[in-house]
Amino acid sequence: MTAKALRTWYLVHKWTSLISTVFLLMLCLTGLPLIFHEEIEHTFEPHPELKPLTEQSPKIDYDDVVARALATRPGEVVRFVYWEQDDPLGGVITAPTLVPPPEDGHVQPFDARTGEFFEALPPPGGFMYIMLKLHTDLFMGLPGYLFLGFMGLLLVASLVSGVVVYTPFMRKLDFATVRSQRSSRLKWLDLHNVLGIVTLAWVLVVGVTGVINTLALPILMLWQGGQLAEMTAPYKDAPPLEQLGSLHKAIDTARKAAPDMEVSFVGFPGTQFSSKHHYAVFMRGNTPLTERLLKPALVDAETGELTDMREMPLYVKTLLLSQPLHFGDYGGMPLKIVWALLDIVSIVILASGLYLWLGRRRTPIEKRLAELDSGGLSTEIKA
Amino acid sequence: MRRGLWMIFRWPVALAVLSTFGLLSALLGDGVFDVLSWISLGVPLLLIVIVWMRMPRRPKEPTPK
Numbered sequence: 128m129t130a131k132a133l134r135t136w137y138l139v140h141k142w143t144s145l146i147s148t149v150f151l152l153m154l155c156l157t158g159l160p161l162i163f164h165e166e167i168e169h170t171f172e173p174h175p176e177l178k179p180l181t182e183q184s185p186k187i188d189y190d191d192v193v194a195r196a197l198a199t200r201p202g203e204v205v206r207f208v209y210w211e212q213d214d215p216l217g218g219v220i221t222a223p224t225l226v227p228p229p230e231d232g233h234v235q236p237f238d239a240r241t242g243e244f245f246e247a248l249p250p251p252g253g254f255m256y257i258m259l260k261l262h263t264d265l266f267m268g269l270p271g272y273l274f275l276g277f278m279g280l281l282l283v284a285s286l287v288s289g290v291v292v293y294t295p296f297m298r299k300l301d302f303a304t305v306r307s308q309r310s311s312r313l314k315w316l317d318l319h320n321v322l323g324i325v326t327l328a329w330v331l332v333v334g335v336t337g338v339i340n341t342l343a344l345p346i347l348m349l350w351q352g353g354q355l356a357e358m359t360a361p362y363k364d365a366p367p368l369e370q371l372g373s374l375h376k377a378i379d380t381a382r383k384a385a386p387d388m389e390v391s392f393v394g395f396p397g398t399q400f401s402s403k404h405h406y407a408v409f410m411r412g413n414t415p416l417t418e419r420l421l422k423p424a425l426v427d428a429e430t431g432e433l434t435d436m437r438e439m440p441l442y443v444k445t446l447l448l449s450q451p452l453h454f455g456d457y458g459g460m461p462l463k464i465v466w467a468l469l470d471i472v473s474i475v476i477l478a479s480g481l482y483l484w485l486g487r488r489r490t491p492i493e494k495r496l497a498e499l500d501s502g503g504l505s506t507e508i509k510a
Numbered sequence: 511m512r513r514g515l516w517m518i519f520r521w522p523v524a525l526a527v528l529s530t531f532g533l534l535s536a537l538l539g540d541g542v543f544d545v546l547s548w549i550s551l552g553v554p555l556l557l558i559v560i561v562w563m564r565m566p567r568r569p570k571e572p573t574p575k
Contacts, residue, residue: 294519298512302521303557307565314565321561324522325554328529415537451537458536461548468555 133295134496140288145484147281148477154275154337155474157262162455162466164255175216175236175245187242189375195244196221196235206232207400208374209392212411212418215239218248225397269344276341282334289323292499296320299502306503312486316503319479322472329469330476336449346446350439351399358425358435359402368396368404368428376431381408381424384433388412391421396428404428415457419447525554 128136160167168174178184193205196219203221210217217239222232234248264271297320305317323330378390388410394400401407406428409421424436439447451457455466487495497505532550535543 294515297518300513302518303561305561305565307567318561322558325525325557326529327522328526329533329551329554332530332533415540415543448537452533458544458547462536462544462551465548465551465555469551472555472558 128291128295130496133292133499134492136288136291137492137496137499140285140292141484143281143285143288144480147278147285148481150275150278151282152474152477154262154278155470155477157258159467159470160255160258161262162463162470164259165456167255172249173246175238177215177238178241178243180240184241187238187240189242189378190373192217192219192237192242193374196237199235199247200233203233205395206398207392207394210239210390216245225395226399263341272341272344276338279334279338279341283331283338286323286327286331286334290327293320293324295500296502312483313503315479315482316498319476319483322476322479326469326472326476330473333453333455333469336453339446339449340453343446346442347399350443354437354440354443355400355402355407355423358423358437359405361434362402362404365404370429371396372427372429372431374406377406377408377426377428380426380431380433381410381436384424384436385410385422388422389418401425405434416448419451419457420444421447525557528553 189208193208197203197205200221203223204225205219205221206225206227207220208217209220215238217237219235219237220232221235233250236245236248237243238245260266263275265275267274303321303325305314305321307314307317374393378393381390382388389412391409391411394407394409396405397403398407400409400423402425404427405425408424408426410424411418411421420439422436422438425434426432427434438444455462487498494505528550532547535550536547
């Protein structure tokens with residue numbers, strides 16, 4: 128590598144890291160409790176107790192569930208009904224309007240076998256909510272998502288340039304060498320290098336999938352204007368719905384159309400996930416991979432007939448698969464612990480990078496490049 | 511000795527391949543695939559522990575008499 132090229136890569140590593148470090152540290156810190164959000168919420172929030180089924184237990188009637196949910200929330204409309212993955216639990220999400228500002232909703236959980244209601248969930252708030260908002264959009268909505276997405280892109284540039292400047296540094300060193308007895312700077316320089324290179328693949332995947340997740344809203348809009356519009360095109364000029372038909376029948380229809388799948392959630396007519404005339408029943412598969420890949424079955428909300436069912440386009444599938452790869456919630460508790468430990472290592476990498484820069488920020492660039500090229504030993508001359 | 515690219519990157523590449531396998535394995539299967547994922551993603555962590563443990567501490571300052 129020419130001296131000029133090394134200089135350029137060094138500057139890319141320095142500036143992409145410097146700009147993004149504060150935000151990446153914030154993301155690592157807020158992400159740590161979020162890895163365990165299920166466990167934390169189950170501990171601190173009321174969790175529905177499932178009663179054992181008996182002969183007398185009623186069988187769920189979804190139209191009755193919806194009617195009772197609306198009766199407790201006068202003046203509101205149902206937007207979604209969802210089902211949890213591991214327990215027979217579901218929830219009805221109501222709000223004052225079909226497309227309200229985010230967070231302006233109310234969740235009524237129910238037993239998905241009997242239809243029995245549980246205590247309603249508290250409105251969003253508290254520690255975990257603050258962590259989530261800081262981690263996703265800094266309380267700013269779409270601009271916040273895109274800003275953090277840009278920080279993620281800087282992370283990717285920083286990783287790539289980091290690998291490039293790792294090369295001349297390691298010319299004279301064995302893999303995983305840490306020279307801890309000479310100076311604190313040299314020790315942390317070596318640690319920064321070894322921690323960065325051994326966790327590279329994980330950090331890169333979590334970074335890239337994080338960037339894709341920040342694009343969720345634009346991807347949803349693209350899908351609305353594309354596949355959803357195509358699937359509901361025959362209804363474009365249909366007169367408005369006079370009465371909402373049976374949800375129970377719509378769910379049965381979708382289950383018959385995809386017998387090897389489970390219902391994930393239903394988007395009610397008029398929400399972002401459906402047309403004005405359909406129940407959009409989103410089905411999920413039964414394997415770790417297919418349970419993430421939703422398949423929408425559109426059911427005429429008046430007649431309960433299936434009108435269309437398709438695979439999601441590739442760009443939506445990419446988003447849906449980016450979620451588990453970012454959250455680490457797809458391999459049980461041990462995977463979550465691995466995620467948390469790698470997150471802590473990332474914090475050490477970020478902090479050590481900052482420390483190394485602080486110690487050298489008044490040094491001319493030539494000296495810093497010499498440090499890289501000599502595998503850190505020119506540090507010694509000064510130290 | 512000046513090391514070539516292969517010498518510098520053989521371990522990092524092996525670890526990256528292993529991590530990628532670990533990231534995908536729990537996504538593609540359950541049970542044993544989950545266990546394989548914990549192990550292969552745990553290897554870089556184990557390596558960090560080893561690096562930390564075998565790192566020589568600074569020689570102790572002579573205690574003043």
